[in-house]
Each structure stands twice: as structure tokens, then as C-alpha cells.
Amino acid sequence: MDNPVWWVPRTISEKTGNIPQGYIGRTVEEAEASCSVAACELRPDGHDGGCYAWSGTPSLILRRTVARSKPVHQQSLAEAIAKRHRGARYARLGTIGDPAILTRDQVVAIRDTLRDAGLGMLAYTHGWWDRGHHLKGLVMASCDNLEEVDASVSEGWRASVVLDADGPAKVRTPEGRRVVVCPAQRLERVDCNRCGACDASRPGPVIGFRRHGAVAHPRWKRRLAVSRYIHGESSGVIAKELGTTYVSVLAWVRDAGETVRPPGRPRKRA
Numbered sequence: 324m325d326n327p328v329w330w331v332p333r334t335i336s337e338k339t340g341n342i343p344q345g346y347i348g349r350t351v352e353e354a355e356a357s358c359s360v361a362a363c364e365l366r367p368d369g370h371d372g373g374c375y376a377w378s379g380t381p382s383l384i385l386r387r388t389v390a391r392s393k394p395v396h397q398q399s400l401a402e403a404i405a406k407r408h409r410g411a412r413y414a415r416l417g418t419i420g421d422p423a424i425l426t427r428d429q430v431v432a433i434r435d436t437l438r439d440a441g442l443g444m445l446a447y448t449h450g451w452w453d454r455g456h457h458l459k460g461l462v463m464a465s466c467d468n469l470e471e472v473d474a475s476v477s478e479g480w481r482a483s484v485v486l487d488a489d490g491p492a493k494v495r496t497p498e499g500r501r502v503v504v505c506p507a508q509r510l511e512r513v514d515c516n517r518c519g520a521c522d523a524s525r526p527g528p529v530i531g532f533r534r535h536g537a538v539a540h541p542r543w544k545r546r547l548a549v550s551r552y553i554h555g556e557s558s559g560v561i562a563k564e565l566g567t568t569y570v571s572v573l574a575w576v577r578d579a580g581e582t583v584r585p586p587g588r589p590r591k592r593a
């Protein structure tokens with residue numbers, strides 16, 4: 324199988340930090356197919372109608388690249404490494420798409436190339452139990468619920484899980500495993516590049532992601548958040564009052580075509 328992964332050397336994502344991003348699928352159809360192979364419930368034609376990647380910026384970048392209305396060159400891993408931000412410590416494989424369609428050798432080659440460049444790899448598969456099973460030890464198991472977390476960890480996976488947007492702060496699985504909510508969703512100055520807890524080649528806790536993006540909140544809430552942000556309120560205050568995270572607020576702002584302010588620059592309400 325040839326390699327369907329292409330790379331973007333830098334990103335403006337507050338969530339990940341400025342790190343190389345690997346897209347799985349050279350076309351929209353190929354990326355969608357990888358999510359279907361992994362039987363992800365959040366795939367575009369799945370029950371929940373699209374995860375953050377499919378309803379947000381990664382999907383736009385993929386479609387823009389393929390449509391070439393504003394071409395983004397599909398770069399190789401070597402190009403991405405050469406052009407990366409000098410502060411990058413990790414790379415994200417699977418910004419959109421699921422690595423379950425890759426062979427273990429392909430993922431090992433990506434991991435080793437990144438390692439040689441001094442970078443760790445952050446990646447997840449929804450197909451940990453089936454079509455992505457060959458990637459154990461390389462990527463995180465992406466779980467739909469806490470029971471699945473117990474099953475995957477018992478099998479030797481590092482696991483992550485989707486949590487309710489407004490759920491309790493402290494979460495444990497039925498078998499008593501503690502779930503640590505992703506620090507990038509809790510703390511203003513943490514991103515994946517600083518955290519690295521989802522590097523599945525190292526031991527670590529179960530990581531919980533509060534639902535964000537279009538699937539977690541009704542349209543009125545997203546519109547209200549964007550409106551308040553462009554009128555000068557901080558993403559942190561809006562997030563607290565609307566029961567979401569500042570990362571989600573900033574993602575909604577971007578998805579609405581508005582500009583995200585640099586950190587530490589609150590604006591007065593107009």
C-alpha cells in the first residue's frame with residue numbers, strides 16, 4: 324500500500340501548538356474511508372455527524388488543498404520536518420483521518436523519522452479493537468466510553484476517551500482508572516507541544532477530552548460565543564459562562580471566519 328499521509332509543517336492551532344500535522348488521506352474520500360475503516364462513530368456519515376476534525380478547520384484545510392481554490396502543497400514528512408517551527412517537540416499524525424489504514428511498518432517509519440529529528444509522535448485510532456489493532460504501542464486507543472477504556476488498557480493500550488462537555492471534574496472508569504482531562508482544555512498556557520501526554524510510546528494516564536466542536540454544543544451557543552468574542556470578551560470568560568472550554572470558543576471563532584486575537588490582548592467591548 325502506498326503512503327496516503329501528507330504533512331503541514333506548521334499550524335496555528337492553540338490546542339496543539341505550532342507542530343507538524345499529518346493528514347491521512349490525499350483526498351476527502353480517502354480520509355473519510357480511513358475513518359470508516361476504524362468504524363469511528365464521529366465520522367462524517369456516522370451517528371454523531373462529524374467530529375471536531377470533520378466539522379472544523381482540519382476538514383477545511385483538506386478540502387481547500389484538494390479543491391486547489393487556494394492550494395496548500397501536500398508536503399512529505401521530510402519537508403515538514405525541515406520547515407517545522409524550531410520550538411516543535413512533537414508531530415501530530417492523523418489531524419484528520421485514522422491511522423488504522425496504515426500498516427504497522429508505515430507508522431513505525433513515521434515514528435522513527437520523527438524520533439531522528441528529535442520529535443515525538445501524537446496519534447490516535449478509533450479502530451484499536453479491530454482494524455487498528457496492529458498499532459498498539461504506537462498510537463493511543465480512542466475510546467467512546469469508560470468501559471471501552473478499561474477494555475483497551477487491559478489489552479495493553481494507552482487510552483483516550485471522549486467525555487461529556489459539562490461532566491464532573493473528576494472521572495474514573497468502572498474499574499477505577501483515573502481519567503485526566505486534557506490539560507489543553509483546562510489551562511490557558513498548555514498545548515500538546517508542551518504536554519506530550521498522548522505520546523503512546525511512553526507510559527501515562529488515560530486522557531479525557533471534553534466534547535468540543537459542533538457536535539457538543541447547539542448552534543445558538545456557538546453563535547453567541549463568537550459574537551461575544553468579536554465584541555471583546557475573553558475566550559476564558561465566555562467558556563466559563565457557556566459551559567465549554569476556551570479552546571472550543573476559539574475554534575468556533577475561526578470556523579466563523581473571524582480572527583483570533585494573540586494571547587494576552589483583550590479588547591474593549593465595542
Ligand code: SF4
Nearest residue numbers: 505507515518520521
Ligand atoms: S493530553 Fe496533552 S498531548 Fe494529549 S491532547 Fe491534551 S494537551 Fe495534547
